Amino acid sequence: MNWKFTTLPQILCQQGGRHQLGRLASALGQRVLLVTGRMSGERSQHLTDIQSSLKAANLFVHHWVQTGEPTIEDVEAGTEAARSHRCDMIIAVGGGSAIDAAKAIGGVVANGGAPLDYLEVVGAGKPLIKPALPLIAVPTTAGAGSEGTRNAVLCVKSRGVKVSMRGEQLRPHLALLDAELAVTVPPETTAATGLDCLTQLIESYTSNKAQPLTDAWALDGIQRAVPALPVVYRDGSEVNAREQMLIAALLGGLCLGNAGLGAVHGFAGPLGGSFPIPHGIACATLLVPVLSANLAKAQKTNNSELLEKYAVLGRILSQQPDLAAAIAQNQVIEQCQAFVDAFEIPPLSHYGVSEDAFPELVTAATRSSSMKYNPVPLSNHELTQCLAMAL
Numbered sequence: 212m213n214w215k216f217t218t219l220p221q222i223l224c225q226q227g228g229r230h231q232l233g234r235l236a237s238a239l240g241q242r243v244l245l246v247t248g249r250m251s252g253e254r255s256q257h258l259t260d261i262q263s264s265l266k267a268a269n270l271f272v273h274h275w276v277q278t279g280e281p282t283i284e285d286v287e288a289g290t291e292a293a294r295s296h297r298c299d300m301i302i303a304v305g306g307g308s309a310i311d312a313a314k315a316i317g318g319v320v321a322n323g324g325a326p327l328d329y330l331e332v333v334g335a336g337k338p339l340i341k342p343a344l345p346l347i348a349v350p351t352t353a354g355a356g357s358e359g360t361r362n363a364v365l366c367v368k369s370r371g372v373k374v375s376m377r378g379e380q381l382r383p384h385l386a387l388l389d390a391e392l393a394v395t396v397p398p399e400t401t402a403a404t405g406l407d408c409l410t411q412l413i414e415s416y417t418s419n420k421a422q423p424l425t426d427a428w429a430l431d432g433i434q435r436a437v438p439a440l441p442v443v444y445r446d447g448s449e450v451n452a453r454e455q456m457l458i459a460a461l462l463g464g465l466c467l468g469n470a471g472l473g474a475v476h477g478f479a480g481p482l483g484g485s486f487p488i489p490h491g492i493a494c495a496t497l498l499v500p501v502l503s504a505n506l507a508k509a510q511k512t513n514n515s516e517l518l519e520k521y522a523v524l525g526r527i528l529s530q531q532p533d534l535a536a537a538i539a540q541n542q543v544i545e546q547c548q549a550f551v552d553a554f555e556i557p558p559l560s561h562y563g564v565s566e567d568a569f570p571e572l573v574t575a576a577t578r579s580s581s582m583k584y585n586p587v588p589l590s591n592h593e594l595t596q597c598l599a600m601a602l
Contacts, residue, residue, distance in 0.1 A: 214422035216469050219359060224388040229261050233268030239345035239384060240300030242271040244293045246313040248305030249278060257392050261304060273298060281312035282366045283326040289316040300345040307355030310348045314381045315363040317344035332374045333367050339378035348383035351392045353456035354404025354491055356411060356464020358386040372484035372575060386461060390454035394447050401447060402554035403491030405440040408460040410494040414473035415466035417520050418584040425470040432462035433527050444554060471584030474501045481575035488562040495556040499548050500600035506540060508587040517586050559601045569598050
């Protein structure tokens with residue numbers, strides 16, 4: 212067995228840890244580009260806390276807001292802001308969109324050129340040679356785990372796709388998990404990001420590139436997320452459950468960077484690039500159809516390794532450790548469907564997807580980097596059936 216595992220230089224999990232950002236940042240630079248999502252209401256106090264900590268450390272701060280999922284135009288604007296203010300480090304506070312934008316900005320500032328120079332699939336795909344600007348990633352949602360990955364997902368509107376800028380240089384220097392920042396995230400966002408987190412953990416665990424460390428961390432993340440996700444959906448102020456979800460999301464990010472994902476995320480990019488569907492919702496709608504297709508293929512081909520992994524997942528998801536293998540395998544489907552139903556995830560048709568779009572979506576999905584890690588090969592017909600189930 213040949214494998215390697217890469218992770219972050221430093222991870223800090225501490226409720227109230229945002230108050231240490233000034234001290235932590237001063238070791239990396241003196242002029243900060245502070246990238247956030249839209250922060251309002253109660254969350255504005257958290258931003259004030261962060262800015263006060265940075266001011267106390269005598270750091271220059273330019274605040275730059277990322278609105279929605281990042282596009283290449285956003286990164287171009289952020290890159291110009293960082294250059295014009297001579298920023299030598301970045302702090303990203305927000306969901307995956309803010310952190311992905313920050314990673315891409317830091318990479319382009321350090322390496323020169325434009326975002327398309329470094330994008331895979333639709334860009335030039337040039338490697339990032341120079342280290343990106345130092346980055347501290349502070350997630351406020353528990354979803355994509357961008358604080359633990361080496362890629363930044365960007366939307367290329369002209370091509371109708373979302374693709375990655377990728378390289379070890381993009382990994383944050385520090386991931387700071389402060390669960391107090393997550394308590395005001397609304398239920399619908401909690402549900403969408405939480406199901407993205409769960410999807411990433413499941414796909415990394417079942418990936419054809421999975422290895423011992425990703426298996427262990429993915430299972431640990433799933434065991435944390437299964438009981439915590441319903442709690443934070445019902446009551447976002449449950450800070451300890453929020454912390455469990457943040458840990459699970461970070462584990463998912465670390466796992467996907469080492470093991471890859473699968474067909475759910477293979478579809479999520481083309482869907483998000485062509486339709487106004489949030490990434491977490493795209494993953495949630497495709498999770499059960501893809502899991503069903505993978506299980507059916509594993510049963511048909513007697514793929515014992517994948518079937519055993521489904522049995523392990525089914526016991527964890529159902530929280531019934533003594534289930535027989537065949538029953539546990541089906542529990543994977545049933546329990547994931549129960550999450551989707553409980554969180555009232557809308558179908559693809561809600562976002563304007565129709566059967567007319569299936570051929571183009573399938574073609575784009577098969578070209579995605581995530582698809583090659585799906586545990587079993589799925590034909591275009593099987594992929595089309597997955598879309599039909601999610602419609």
